[in-house]
Amino acid sequence: MKRDIEQELLDGFEAIKAGAGIPAIIINPDLETNPGGLYLRGIRYREDLTQDQLAAQTGIHRRHLSEMENGKRPIGKENAKKLAKVLNADYRLFL
Incomplete structure (x- = not known):
């Protein structure tokens, strides 16, 4: 199905406008x-790790x-x- 941006x-x-926030x-x-x-990057930032450290x-x-x-x-x-294991997260988030 083609997206209608x-x-x-x-x-x-x-x-x-309705106060529901931005999707x-x-x-x-x-x-x-x-x-x-995106979860990987976000959780890496949360844990304050660089890519080299991770x-x-x-x-x-x-x-x-x-x-x-x-x-x-x-x-x-x-x-x-x-x-x-390193990021203290459920592995299924990354799949």
Whole structure:
């Protein structure tokens, strides 16, 4: 199904006027295509870790972490479990 971006924006503005806030998908369309990567980046920031620090603690190359965060590489179950252990999160968030 093709997205109607203009209608989504109008709906978002109407939601703001009604006091409902801005739908997250309007602010960050990557939520639809790369939720695991966005969770990875957000939780890494929450834990105040750089990609280099996270790489050292998980054994996952920094370049691979960057690609995962940007949706260019799948995270996979094994890496999700490594990340979850270090980031104090449920591994299923990254899948």
